[in-house]
Amino acid sequence: MVGTLGSPRAGAIDMGSSAPFGWAPLVVLFIVGFVDRIEHNLLSGVLPAIQAEWGFSDTAAGSIPTAAALAAAAVALPAGYLADRLSRTRIITVVVFVWAIATLGSGLATGFVMFYLMRVLLAAAENIDNPASGSLLADYYPPVSRAKAYGLTRVTTYLGGVGTLLGGVLAEAFSWRTAFLIMVVPGVLTAVLVWFLREPRRGELDRLVAVGDPPPAPADPAAAPVSTGQAVSAEPAAPSRPVAKPPFWPQLRQVLSIPSLIFVCAGLSLLTLGLVGIFFWLPTFMVRTLGVGTGTAGSLSGLITVVGTVTGTLAGVWLGRKWHGTRKGGRLLAGGGGITAGSLVLAGALSMESIGAMTVLILLSCSLMSIAIPNLTACLADVVPAASRGLGFAVLQLITTGGGAFGSLVVGIASDRFGSLLAGMYILVIPMVAGGLLTLGARASFERDARKVLEAARD
Structure with missing residues (x-):
């Protein structure tokens, strides 16, 4: 059933748990970030092979990440605006599917211009999902475990070196196009996986923590939080008053x-x-x-x-x-x-x-x-x-x-x-x-x- 991955057990939120919606959402969003960074870093590994085929200058090669980054920067604030107003799981699903299409286009590019445009499109799409992912993590995990959640997803940015390694090996063993064509598969599968994520209510955990009189933090920062075992309905009868956005x-x-x-x-x-x-x-x-x-x-x-x-x-x-x-x-x-x-x-x-x-x-x-x-x-x-x-x-x-x-x-x-x-x-x-x-x-x-x-x- 669509939208059930990451639902609380028995329809209730256990406020004594560090993961009231389970750890599945964190795993899914980790995969999103990991696949994203692997694909992003393929270009660095295959660049010598692409230049050997098309013969473009180093200036032209260096301008690819420049144009891609400018496209990503241009969508950053609009992406945050959309993440505050639309379904975040659907935003990520669509964006990841667009990755897969742009990656396919990169591998099938018939010339430098087409390849260039595909890389710019991919970079813009990659940046749209970041605000949505960050917002979702805050609604899946309470304050006591948010640092862990954000830390594990942020590290994917730096695991993208796997893409450089993968790109170089595949380019030498087969061709540079093979590296991009292979990455289409995990892109599509990741989009399907995100489709099954449940969209949590915005700020629900913050509201429940605020009104639920949570136990005091342990004296030892490394100690596990005390669990009350209290379960709260995932569908509160009276939604809290909306807060005006400045x-x-x-x-x-x-x-x-x-x-x-x-x-x-x-x-x-x-x-x-x-x-x-x-x-x-x-x-x-x-x-x-x-x-x-x-x-x-x-x-x-x-x-x-x-x-x-x-x-x-x-x-x-x-x-x-x-x-x-x-x-x-x-x-x-x-x-x-x-x-x-x-x-x-x-x-x-x-x-x-x-x-x-x-x-x-x-x-x-x-x-x-x-x-x-x-x-x-x-x-x-x-x-x-x-x-x-x-x-x-x-x-x-x-x-x-x-x-x-x-x-x-x-x-x-x-x-x-x-x-x-x-x-x-x-x-x-x-x-x-x-x-x-x-x-x-x-x-x-x-x-x-x-x-x-x-x-x-x-x-």
């Missing part, structure tokens, strides 16, 4: 007036500019400079992304928990320090003439920069009022997507102008270091902005 532009101005948010968004935008540009070209750089095969280059780049980001994220969770509250802006110190140190290590890695030494140093660099992933996300939640956090994260998504749009293009233009991919990559190290320093600069306003949020919550 006008969009005044709310946006309020969000943009938070200094810590601006510093963090600017820092992450510069970091994204460098990461997108360098890692998009990394497999091609390995093929041209170090003479490795397309499959080997794609595999190494993919493994670096997956292992480095997962390792750095886990280290960042531990370090942020240790430094938060014991050092001024402790999480910002961990994140900004990791970005700065990782950028400098990356500069050294690119100069290596040995594939082994380069791989080890880039892996270390990726791990250091990934320390910022959990810490800076948590910092934004600390400084943005609860009523505006959705818009706050939309602003972050818009700025980082826009910042990352030009990374690959910068490297491509520099490569054509100077005859060296390395020159373009070194150009991007500079803004990455600046991004780390900007993030560290947010420590000056963080405590004040976080205090304002707490004081407002008490009123």
